[in-house]
Amino acid sequence: MTTIARIKDYRPHRRHLPILATMALLIGAYVYGASSYEAFGSGQVVLDLFINNAFLLVVAVGMTFVILTGGIDLSVGSVVALSTVVSGDLLQNRGWPVAAVVVVVLGIGALLGAGMGALIHFFEIQPFIATLIGMFFARGLCYTISTQAYSIDNTTIAALAQAQIPLGGELHVSISVVVALAVVAVAGYVLAFTRFGRTVYSVGGNAQSALLMGLRVGRTRVAVYTISGFCSALGGLLLVLYKSSGDPLNGIGLELTAIAAVVIGGTLLTGGSGYVLGTVLGIMVLGIIQTLITFQGTLNSWWTSIITGALLFVFIVLQRLVTRRARI
Amino acid sequence: MTKHRLFWPVVALFALLLGDLAARPSFFAVELRDGHLYGNLVDILKNGAPLILIAIGMTIVVATRGIDLSVGAVVAISGALACLWISRHPGGVGVTLAAVGLALGLSLVLGAWNGWLVAALGIQPIIATLILMVAGRGIAQLITGGQIITINSAPYEWIGSGFVLTLPSAILIALAVFVLASVLIRRSALGLLVEAVGGNPEASRLAGLRSARLTWLVYVFCALCAGIAGLMISANVHSADGNNAGQFIELDAILAVVVGGTQLTGGRFSLGGSVIGALLIQTLTTTVYALGIPPQAIMLFKAVVVLAVCLLQSPAFRRKLWPRRRDRPAASAERPEKVEVAV
Numbered sequence: 197m198t199t200i201a202r203i204k205d206y207r208p209h210r211r212h213l214p215i216l217a218t219m220a221l222l223i224g225a226y227v228y229g230a231s232s233y234e235a236f237g238s239g240q241v242v243l244d245l246f247i248n249n250a251f252l253l254v255v256a257v258g259m260t261f262v263i264l265t266g267g268i269d270l271s272v273g274s275v276v277a278l279s280t281v282v283s284g285d286l287l288q289n290r291g292w293p294v295a296a297v298v299v300v301v302l303g304i305g306a307l308l309g310a311g312m313g314a315l316i317h318f319f320e321i322q323p324f325i326a327t328l329i330g331m332f333f334a335r336g337l338c339y340t341i342s343t344q345a346y347s348i349d350n351t352t353i354a355a356l357a358q359a360q361i362p363l364g365g366e367l368h369v370s371i372s373v374v375v376a377l378a379v380v381a382v383a384g385y386v387l388a389f390t391r392f393g394r395t396v397y398s399v400g401g402n403a404q405s406a407l408l409m410g411l412r413v414g415r416t417r418v419a420v421y422t423i424s425g426f427c428s429a430l431g432g433l434l435l436v437l438y439k440s441s442g443d444p445l446n447g448i449g450l451e452l453t454a455i456a457a458v459v460i461g462g463t464l465l466t467g468g469s470g471y472v473l474g475t476v477l478g479i480m481v482l483g484i485i486q487t488l489i490t491f492q493g494t495l496n497s498w499w500t501s502i503i504t505g506a507l508l509f510v511f512i513v514l515q516r517l518v519t520r521r522a523r524i
Numbered sequence: 525m526t527k528h529r530l531f532w533p534v535v536a537l538f539a540l541l542l543g544d545l546a547a548r549p550s551f552f553a554v555e556l557r558d559g560h561l562y563g564n565l566v567d568i569l570k571n572g573a574p575l576i577l578i579a580i581g582m583t584i585v586v587a588t589r590g591i592d593l594s595v596g597a598v599v600a601i602s603g604a605l606a607c608l609w610i611s612r613h614p615g616g617v618g619v620t621l622a623a624v625g626l627a628l629g630l631s632l633v634l635g636a637w638n639g640w641l642v643a644a645l646g647i648q649p650i651i652a653t654l655i656l657m658v659a660g661r662g663i664a665q666l667i668t669g670g671q672i673i674t675i676n677s678a679p680y681e682w683i684g685s686g687f688v689l690t691l692p693s694a695i696l697i698a699l700a701v702f703v704l705a706s707v708l709i710r711r712s713a714l715g716l717l718v719e720a721v722g723g724n725p726e727a728s729r730l731a732g733l734r735s736a737r738l739t740w741l742v743y744v745f746c747a748l749c750a751g752i753a754g755l756m757i758s759a760n761v762h763s764a765d766g767n768n769a770g771q772f773i774e775l776d777a778i779l780a781v782v783v784g785g786t787q788l789t790g791g792r793f794s795l796g797g798s799v800i801g802a803l804l805i806q807t808l809t810t811t812v813y814a815l816g817i818p819p820q821a822i823m824l825f826k827a828v829v830v831l832a833v834c835l836l837q838s839p840a841f842r843r844k845l846w847p848r849r850r851d852r853p854a855a856s857a858e859r860p861e862k863v864e865v866a867v
Contacts, residue, residue, distance in 0.1 A: 268650070270775075315831075320840040322788045324591070324650075328775055329831050336824025343820050452658055465651050498665035498766075505659020512651050 214462030245483040250372035251434035258427025259454045261420040266400045266467025267323035272428040273450030274334035279432020284346025284442025294352045309425020313418035338444035345443035372434045384472040400467025529785035572806030573694035574753035579780040579798040581749030589790030590649035597660020598750035599770030602627040603758030604667040620679040635747025639740035664766030674763040684759030722790030
């Protein structure tokens with residue numbers, strides 16, 4: 197077969213179509229930006245996408261696990277806010293060491309997630325409702341701890357926040373980016389190569405079949421919400437690094453951004469199909485739109501949500517066409 | 525009697541009201557001032573009116589196995605458009621009617637869009653309405669130009685804070701929609717058809733129902749309810765805020781529906797239950813203010829009460845709580861067969 201014929205015959209796997217479309221959009225947006233604005237072309241703009249969205253990336257990775265099982269987690273924004281407020285309280289008012297705060301915050305996040313998972317699995321409360329209750333609960337805890345934002349002036353936090361990891365030339369990333377990429381790598385490995393990962397996909401594909409196959413559906417379901425809670429707490433800690441503050445108003449509507457990123461990244465909301473890499477691309481697409489709007493200068497901030505909605509529409513219709521064709 | 529779907533929500537509502545009465549004996553006091561009724565109970569009904577309206581629309585959507593996340597955005601858009609029109613054309617009743625007509629017309633269009641995505645394109649309702657939920661806030665701010673539009677129009681404000689025969693008009697509007705929806709749904713075959721579509725869309729299509737058209741209509745109706753609620757909310761505060769109007773009201777409405785005994789899995793639904801659910805949620809807020817609990821505890825309080833009601837309604841929870849009591853065969857047949865719930 198000649199090379200040309202081979203190229204002609206190449207058809208991407210249907211499952212990969214949405215993710216390829218996202219990638220094409222990302223590259224298109226970057227090329228457009230780089231050709232319109234000179235400063236956009238510098239590598240640091242791409243790295244800044246990671247720096248500004250590191251916490252969101254971690255949250256969205258947790259959300260990916262939940263959505264892959266066919267569930268949804270509305271509590272992530274509130275858990276992020278709770279983590280920042282707890283960090284603020286423990287660091288500023290009680291003078292705890294940073295390491296202890298990290299452990300406590302991550303523990304609270306995982307515990308809340310596990311609690312919601314238990315409600316969903318043991319008491320058969322729908323994920324939407326259970327995590328909605330979790331959302332109100334965590335946000336309520338924030339307000340009871342503090343109605344004011346904490347300004348965090350801990351020296352360790354400041355040092356961690358300002359640390360720059362040089363990548364040669366003028367380029368650099370923050371510690372948050374390293375943490376976020378580590379989370380992505382671990383999540384990608386777990387989903388692709390471990391028994392737990394395969395179970396997550398099979399629960400999302402068809403929970404009843406998975407149960408009949410003898411897979412531990414219940415344990416998996418509780419585990420994914422625990423992972424999501426843990427990731428949200430970690431995202432909250434990264435937000436503390438990014439903003440050096442703990443605010444009970446943090447992360448309002450964050451769950452929508454995370455869900456939108458996961459969907460734009462090609463993960464089916466019905467569960468069973470999707471990749472962590474897609475979620476990374478989804479976050480990047482949302483981030484680059486934000487950056488483009490900032491560079492453009494004259495567009496108001498509300499265009500971000502309108503364009504995000506339009507993108508969601510395009511990708512959802514695309515997914516719909518892909519899955520419909522696959523079924524026939 | 526405890527098996528009745530509305531038993532636990534009604535118990536919770538009464539428990540809450542009795543708790544209020546115990547804490548503040550004057551809680552139930554209703555007084556007549558200038559021919560207008562005032563009091564905590566009136567407040568619950570009046571402030572709960574928008575939520576009741578949206579819960580009614582949401583119930584029918586949920587009954588078809590759907591969900592509408594965009595109602596909060598529709599609330600903001602409807603209020604924004606009406607206030608923009610009134611601020612541009614100062615005048616009396618005619619301008620207000622035009623503004624109301626425009627806002628409700630746009631709400632219908634938005635509902636038609638949601639319905640088209642769900643019924644024609646076959647997109648999962650939660651994602652289909654997520655699009656408008658995300659974009660809608662932007663559209664509302666586009667209409668208001670990012671500002672809070674303040675208006676001064678007596679006829680318009682009547683929608684939110686007027687009185688008819690001593691009763692707040694908001695209560696009467698919500699009541700009218702409730703009665704109209706109940707009559708339309710329960711006195712005709714419509715309710716049956718909605719439940720059939722929710723029970724099994726494919727089977728009801730094969731049985732000769734126009735499932736798609738019905739599904740589409742349901743979203744249009746829900747958006748219309750949200751549009752009216754949007755007018756009410758903006759009229760009540762004499763202004764339109766594209767960013768904050770109706771924030772989280774979709775979540776409250778869905779909670780009200782679920783607390784009212786309608787399952788998110790579709791099928792059987794109860795409009796009365798949703799009204800009770802909405803009143804329960806509004807009573808929570810009023811209770812917090814009336815008892816002097818710090819307002820920042822509202823969300824925590826809401827989470828705990830809703831969790832309790834949801835748990836009491838969960839068959840799995842009741843089985844675990846009272847494992848000794850054998851369910852009679854008739855009762856066990858009522859258990860939901862489906863374990864899997866993909867929202």
